[in-house]
Amino acid sequence: MIIDCxxxxxxxxxxHTAWRASQLAAFREGRPSPAYPAISDDxxxxxxxxxxxxxxxxxxxxxxxxxxxxxxxxxxxGDERVSIEWARACNDLIARVVGLFPETFTGVCQLPQSPGAxxxxxxxxxxxxxxxxxxxxxxLNPDPSGGRWTxxxxxxxxxxxxxxxxxxxDVAAMVHVSASCNPVFHATGAHYINADTTAFxxxxxxxxxxxxxxxxxxxxxxxxxxxxxxxRYRGLADMLHKPPPSEHVMNNVFFDxxxxxxxGIDLLFRVIDAGNVLFxxxxxxxxxxxxxxxxxxxxxxxRYVDAAAGLTDADRAKVYSGNARRVYPRLDRALRAQGR
Amino acid sequence: MIIDCxxxxxxxxxxHTAWRASQLAAFREGRPSPAYPAISDDxxxxxxxxxxxxxxxxxxxxxxxxxxxxxxxxxxxGDERVSIEWARACNDLIARVVGLFPETFTGVCQLPQSPGAxxxxxxxxxxxxxxxxxxxxxxLNPDPSGGRWTxxxxxxxxxxxxxxxxxxxDVAAMVHVSASCNPVFHATGAHYINADTTAFxxxxxxxxxxxxxxxxxxxxxxxxxxxxxxxRYRGLADMLHKPPPSEHVMNNVFFDxxxxxxxGIDLLFRVIDAGNVLFxxxxxxxxxxxxxxxxxxxxxxxRYVDAAAGLTDADRAKVYSGNARRVYPRLDRALRAQGR
Numbered sequence: 271m272i273i274d275c276x277x278x279x280x281x282x283x284x285x286h287t288a289w290r291a292s293q294l295a296a297f298r299e300g301r302p303s304p305a306y307p308a309i310s311d312d313x314x315x316x317x318x319x320x321x322x323x324x325x326x327x328x329x330x331x332x333x334x335x336x337x338x339x340x341x342x343x344x345x346x347x348g349d350e351r352v353s354i355e356w357a358r359a360c361n362d363l364i365a366r367v368v369g370l371f372p373e374t375f376t377g378v379c380q381l382p383q384s385p386g387a388x389x390x391x392x393x394x395x396x397x398x399x400x401x402x403x404x405x406x407x408x409x410l411n412p413d414p415s416g417g418r419w420t421x422x423x424x425x426x427x428x429x430x431x432x433x434x435x436x437x438x439x440d441v442a443a444m445v446h447v448s449a450s451c452n453p454v455f456h457a458t459g460a461h462y463i464n465a466d467t468t469a470f471x472x473x474x475x476x477x478x479x480x481x482x483x484x485x486x487x488x489x490x491x492x493x494x495x496x497x498x499x500x501x502r503y504r505g506l507a508d509m510l511h512k513p514p515p516s517e518h519v520m521n522n523v524f525f526d527x528x529x530x531x532x533x534g535i536d537l538l539f540r541v542i543d544a545g546n547v548l549f550x551x552x553x554x555x556x557x558x559x560x561x562x563x564x565x566x567x568x569x570x571x572x573r574y575v576d577a578a579a580g581l582t583d584a585d586r587a588k589v590y591s592g593n594a595r596r597v598y599p600r601l602d603r604a605l606r607a608q609g610r
Numbered sequence: 611m612i613i614d615c616x617x618x619x620x621x622x623x624x625x626h627t628a629w630r631a632s633q634l635a636a637f638r639e640g641r642p643s644p645a646y647p648a649i650s651d652d653x654x655x656x657x658x659x660x661x662x663x664x665x666x667x668x669x670x671x672x673x674x675x676x677x678x679x680x681x682x683x684x685x686x687x688g689d690e691r692v693s694i695e696w697a698r699a700c701n702d703l704i705a706r707v708v709g710l711f712p713e714t715f716t717g718v719c720q721l722p723q724s725p726g727a728x729x730x731x732x733x734x735x736x737x738x739x740x741x742x743x744x745x746x747x748x749x750l751n752p753d754p755s756g757g758r759w760t761x762x763x764x765x766x767x768x769x770x771x772x773x774x775x776x777x778x779x780d781v782a783a784m785v786h787v788s789a790s791c792n793p794v795f796h797a798t799g800a801h802y803i804n805a806d807t808t809a810f811x812x813x814x815x816x817x818x819x820x821x822x823x824x825x826x827x828x829x830x831x832x833x834x835x836x837x838x839x840x841x842r843y844r845g846l847a848d849m850l851h852k853p854p855p856s857e858h859v860m861n862n863v864f865f866d867x868x869x870x871x872x873x874g875i876d877l878l879f880r881v882i883d884a885g886n887v888l889f890x891x892x893x894x895x896x897x898x899x900x901x902x903x904x905x906x907x908x909x910x911x912x913r914y915v916d917a918a919a920g921l922t923d924a925d926r927a928k929v930y931s932g933n934a935r936r937v938y939p940r941l942d943r944a945l946r947a948q949g950r
Contacts, residue, residue, distance in 0.1 A: 412794075417759070419794050454752075454763050459811035459846045463835045464804035471799035491842075495803045495835030501871025502831075505897035505908040506799045531841025537877045557845035568845040 271610060272572070273594040273601075274326070276444065276490055276526045276550030277334035277375075279364060281321040283313045286363055290342065290356060297348045306359055314366055321554050323374060329572050331549075335598065337378035337409050338364055341457055343448035346416030350384035350391060357382035357395055365403040373608065376601050377405035378444065381432070383414040385421070389428070393435040400439045406600040408436070410443040410487075412469050417452030417461055424469055425476025433482050442486040442597045444526075445469045458556035466494025470523070474507050474515060479522045486522055486597045488548060492538050493525035500541040516543075524597055526550030527571045527589070530557055535574035544585035548593050549575060611950060612912070613934040613941075614666070616784065616830055616866045616890030617674035617715075619704060621661040623653045626703055630682065630696060637688045646699055654706055661894050663714060669912050671889075675938065677718035677749050678704060681797055683788035686756030690724035694731055697722035701735070705743040713948065716941050717745035718784065721772070723754040725761070729768070733775035740779045746940040748776070750783040750827075752809050757792030757801055764809055765816025773822050782826040782937045784866075785809045798896035806834025810863070814847050814855060819862045826862055826937045828888060832878050833865035840881040856883075864937055866890030867911045867929070870897055875914035884925035888933045889915060 285307040293303045322334060338360035345353055361379045368377045379399035381392035392408075399405040410432060413419050422428045424445070436443060447465040448457075455461040466489045479485060489496070496503060503515055512518050525542060528550050529535050538547065550571065557568040566573055575581070575589060595602035625647040633643045662674060678700035685693055701719045708715045719739035721732035732748075739745040750772060753759050762768045764785070776783060787805040788797075795801040806829045819825060829836070836843060843855055852858050865882060868890050869875050878887065890911065897908045906913055915921070915929060935942035 419757070419759070419792055421794070423794050452759055454759050454761070454808060454812065456811045456815055456846070459814065459843065460804075460808040463807050463839060463842075464800075467803050467807075467835065468794060468800040471796045472794065474799065475796055492838065495807065495838060498832065498835060498838035498874050498877060499803060499869060501869070501874060501901065501908050502803075502897055503799065504903075505870055505899050505901065506796075508899045509897065529839060529841070530845055531881070533877055533880045534838050534841060537838060537873055540873045541871070557842055557849065559845050559848045561841065561845065563844075568841050 271591040272331040272549060273591045274331050274334040274551050275488060275548040275594050276528055276552050277322060277336045278339045278552070278555055279336060279367065280339045280554045281317045282339065282363060283309050283317055285309050286359070287342070289359065293352065293355065294347055297352050303355055309363070311366070311370060314363070315370055318367055318371060323371065325553055326374065329570055331572060333374050333376065335378055335406065335594065335601065336364060336367060336375040338380040340409065340446050341449045343380050343409070343411060344416065345383040345411055345414035345448055346385060346418070346451050350382065350387040353384045354382040354391055354395070361395070361399050361403065361405070368404070376604065377403060378407045378409060379405050381408055381410060383411050385415040389431040393431045396432065396435050396441070397439065400441055400600070404604070405441070406598040407442040407444065409446045411447055412445055412465055413447050416448060417450035417455045423472040423476065425472050425478045433485055437482055437484055440599055442488060444488040444490055446490055462491055462556070463494045466491050467496060470494065470496045470503070470519070473519045473523060474503060474512060475510060479519070486524065488524045488526060488597065490526045490528055490550065490552070492527060492529035492534060493542070497525070497538045497541050520546050524548050524593065527575055528552040529574070530568040530571070531561070532574050532577060535571070535578050539578050539581055544581065544588050545593060547589050548597065549590050611931040612671040612889060613931045614671050614674040614891050615828060615888040615934050616868055616892050617662060617676045618679045618892070618895055619676060619707065620679045620894050621657045622679065622703060623649050623657055625649050626699070627682070629699065633692065633695065634687055637692050643695055649703070651706070651710060654703070655710055658707055658711060663711065665893055666714065669910055671912060673714050673716065675718055675746065675934065675941065676704060676707060676715040678720040680749065680786050681789045683720050683749070683751060684756065685723040685751055685754035685788055686725060686758070686791050690722065690727040690731060693724045694722040694735070697735055701739050701743065701745070708744070716944065717743060718747045718749060719745050721748055721750060723751050725755040729771040733771045736772065736775050736781070737779065740781055740940070744944070746938040747782040747784065749786045751787055752785055752805055753787050756788060757790035757795045763812040763816065765812050765818045773825055777822055777824055780939055782828060784828040784830055786830055802831055802896070803834045806831050807836060810834065810836045810843070810859070813859045813863060814843060814852060815850060819859070826864065828864045828866060828937065830866045830868055830890065830892070832867060832869035832874060833882070837865070837878050837881050860886050864888050864933065867915055868892040868909070869914070870908040870911070871901070872914050872917060875911070875918050879918050879921055884921065884928050885933060887929050888937065889930050
């Protein structure tokens, strides 16, 4: 069984995206938000069948841990009320996708974060999504300011309401920023990767997992720069008088395989234990084209994992499904109930 | 011959560092800066002989392209006047090191950047250092705000006064941030690496090298996250309708070898042409300890380059000196004059 841990609903129906634009316009003009539009099951079905579902079948994966479009979370827009409405609309739409394709998609929610706002509303929305919609996790944005980086590090108590609720519900989070409103940071080319690297270094510096020994966090995009600079991180941990990252961080932190070339995936598995890597593609996502060097889609990451040197069959089974079922135990229970 | 392109004077005499503290205290209190202290040649000699020179000899390199301590540039402190004084003091000290060890060190200057300030003073200090002190390049900080990222991208005309002066003088720059005053970013574990990644993506998005076809920029720390995510960058260039990075960026951009483990260095050379890689160690620098897995210093990067799979002798000659002599032609001329 092959579970893609990192898929976004980048192909949501146009009416959903248009509503967001009108919601933000209303906010700017001091008007109440417009009513959310009617979207038919057929529209949702079509948006999935022609995109994510087609690609899953073509590439040979079985299911996707599915969340709202990351770049559209845009927590820096509007205010907390606007974020609460938008997160709810996005999460309800994901729930409809899961309802239409229950064997192929499982839900992960967007949180109603807003720069400077406390995280009570995020904990509440997480609880609603897990207990009422059957979701298995959330995406946590370490920089709701969108490239201004005004929040404290993830190890700060500011974030604890979400970590406490995650622990209570036994769900995982992917640490995932959204769009950048800072012109220095290209979203998918700089801001995403920087956030991954930044979060990992915060975990080295802090002691978050002493307070939350069962917390499970997925750092996407292959862990940002971390595997390439694994020696630097081991050395910095030593300089900071922290235990090695393998003991201090990697019991709670996992990387996905959203690394779009064979040498990168090979490096990932050369330095990171296969027990810490979850298969992911970020599709339909950041990089949509075909690699002229291989003739295959850049984001067809299954090809790289299949070809990765030195991976045993047991390792590959962990990467393709075992780790995901361990990190997302609610997904594992749902799969068992389906006899999978 | 082996040239280390990335060394900082992290061991400068205590009086130099103490002066900086008193300069900043005077700034905060509205007093004029104190007089710069007397530092003897013996103090400088000792600070170098016991550190950089000893390590160069032990590890088998011949010379270092040497610049002021990067984390101490701290362009976010004080104002432009304070940065001008501090850059001058740091650069004059580098010139004294070069004067005492002319066969082993060549100078690269710190620029008197200040958040929001135009770059005229930086161009002037660069000219002074090159024409009066014999320096061969500069360190350019893409984020003088120290982790607030308030400057425009490096492709913006804001930066052109420095690029014009670099072109006129035929010198290269290393793109190197300084300390972070933003608690989310650990300096050497996140801010440095993020800045490298960010700069590279800006070069993909922009068209800087159409305006400056002879500009040469070194992105340190192995190019940040870029080689690990090389497929992502090739794919993003394609999505942005830009030529491949190998044509659009890599005629002007070089990476160093400050990657502190063998798998990282192997990846670097697997994806980046050896003509674009300059040997560097960043020592005495970011990571000072011994890797328990190898028994050698993390930053003894020559070991990794020596052991890198698939590098020919011709490649290794480029990496160890040929590329540095091409990127820093004033260094090449000086070496030729020494018969080297």
